[in-house]
Amino acid sequence: MASGTLVIGEATEDGKLNPVVPELIGIGSRLGGRVTVALLGSGVEGLAREAAAFGASKVIVVDDAILKEYQGDSYVPIAERIAKEVDPAVIVMGQTMMGRDMAPRLAQRLGTAVAMDCVNFEMQGDKLVAERPCYGGSARARYTINGTPQIATVRAKAQEPAERDDSRQAEVVKQPAGVGEGDVRTRIVERRKEKAEGVRLEDAKVVVSGGRGLGGPEGFKPLEELADVLGGAVGASRAVCDLGWYPVANQVGLTGKVVTPDLYIAVGISGASQHMAGISSVKNIVSINKDADASIFKSSRWAVVGDWKEIVPAFTEKVRQLKASG
Amino acid sequence: MTVERVLLDGFETVEAPTPAVVTVSNELGEPRYPQLRQIMMAAKKEVKPWTLGEIGISVPEKRITLEALFVPETKVETEIIEGDTPREKGEKLAVRLREAKLI
Incomplete structure (x- = not known):
């Protein structure tokens, strides 16, 4: 039996x-x-x-x-x-x-x-x-x-x-x-690794993602800085990848990557179901959005309503401080 | 036959004797969209349906059963980070995440 x-x-x-x-x-x-x-x-x-x-x-x-x-x-x-x-x-x-x-x-x-x-x-x-x-x-x-x-x-x-x-x-x-x-009928002739810069999105414990609310490709700079401080990776919504603001390799969602970090920080992302499909197993979602009605807030453990341009740098600075104090 | 296979962190080249079954990924290439004329011609082509019997296949016993299909309820208690200024909210967020041992 x-x-x-x-x-x-x-x-x-x-x-x-x-x-x-x-x-x-x-x-x-x-x-x-x-x-x-x-x-x-x-x-x-x-x-x-x-x-x-x-x-x-x-x-x-x-x-x-x-x-x-x-x-x-x-x-x-x-x-x-x-x-x-x-x-x-x-x-x-x-x-x-x-x-x-x-x-x-x-x-x-x-x-x-x-x-x-x-x-x-x-x-x-x-x-x-x-x-x-x-x-x-x-x-x-x-x-x-x-x-x-x-x-x-x-x-x-x-x-x-x-x-x-x-x-x-x-x-x-x-x-x-x-x-x-x-x-063994198949034979692996060669294996090439793609050079990954920093932490791989799929392995990252923290992912900081940006959406259209960033307003332009330059909006990713502060997110990269934050990801760096947190030892995480940067993701992006489909909208911004389609607009060419960020590489498609970093796209999170139904047509992008499925990620499972311990912490997911969504900045300027409204939370379309296609995006949420990429983070459906994430327990701790933080969203920063100026629109208090953004649907992503419903799935977020922590919600910050306001201008990301001021919130993110202050957040990054405080994280740096807390990390330095051990 | 030589194929290139997508891995999580790169590619590998694999050789296999034929006949072989190959599954393809969406990195394969751009689909060839037909021109209008080809679409019109396709409509005129004969479609011949086969029954399973004609190609010598009998339906095996169902080995997997769908028991339920549902939309999961996501019960997330959202905490809104309050503050007088955006800066204060940003700092508070860091403190809350620290308390939750996430950073």
């Missing part, structure tokens, strides 16, 4: 445990039953202790040079083998480059289905109910999966991570990859 949760873990490029993994373990713990973490990669063995500290009861490690980069042909058969061996009721993985590619392929191999990009979960009896945003983030859909295991990919930062307790122990099992060069 299938039971418990299998977390397909992953490492970041620099060999750390991907921050989504503690969130996945948290989901597994809340759903109830054993949480098994599978760690696939190259040089990931050392991360097993961390997975244990976050509450995994068992960690299956497949550490092989062939798994250095995610390739469906090498990862999917290993995940399939582990899934069959563990026989979980639920499999979760991050909505990452890996999860997006692996989840549907794994579901097909296991004869089941997957709910992608989920943000909320609950068990109704032995049925997993997975909730995901749809219609550009303006609505939510709840799905059940008619198959075993029930697979879901999870949006980063949508769920609370499990608490870390380094005294926790887990059974750690090492397994061979069992796949060779000949099994």
Whole structure:
């Protein structure tokens, strides 16, 4: 009888445990039953202790040079083998480059289905109910999966991570990859990183975004200064990107990027639903707008009505002061 | 076949043997919008619908069920930062965010 949760873990490029993994373990713990973490990669063995500290009861490690980069042909058969061996009721993985590619392929191999990009979960009896945003983030859909295991990919930062307790122990099992060069049909020839200036929008803990209310491209200067003081990144609404005030790469929203910072500061942004789709998982929104009726205020934890040109510099200065005082 | 794939922080070049399934992203390029004449011609083209049976596909059992579709209620308690001047509001905002341990 299938039971418990299998977390397909992953490492970041620099060999750390991907921050989504503690969130996945948290989901597994809340759903109830054993949480098994599978760690696939190259040089990931050392991360097993961390997975244990976050509450995994068992960690299956497949550490092989062939798994250095995610390739469906090498990862999917290993995940399939582990899934069959563990026989979980639920499999979760991050909505990452890996999860997006692996989840549907794994579901097909296991004869089941997957709910992608989920943000909320609950068990109704032995049925997993997975909730995901749809219609550009303006609505939510709840799905059940008619198959075993029930697979879901999870949006980063949508769920609370499990608490870390380094005294926790887990059974750690090492397994061979069992796949060779000949099994991998695709080949990565080259990988080029785009030079990112400062903090990446998607990773930023703080995002300062500007909209049409800034009045012109020069309005972004004070926002950049503020983002710099806060160690954050600068975003922009579609309106200003269309006007050419700020690069499209920084666009936040339905047609831009989805961001999940701890703090989102919207300056001169009215809050069109397309923009809000990009920040639907953000809990702490601050909005600064001279229009007291701006719809963004409804979703904001803190609202400042007034002229941003005076508010932002005073805010920046005070932040600098507070930071300096420790 | 060689393709360029979009990553979160760049691109990678991937080789694959054919046949291969490729999904494309919106970075692929500009769509080719048809000219009026082509739109008119398209209207005259024959559209031949196939049934699943004709192409040898049977509908599999539904593996995923939509249980609910709803607009989530966002319950955000908004605190309006008051102040006599915009400067005062800006400073107060910083203090409030500090208290909330967000900065």
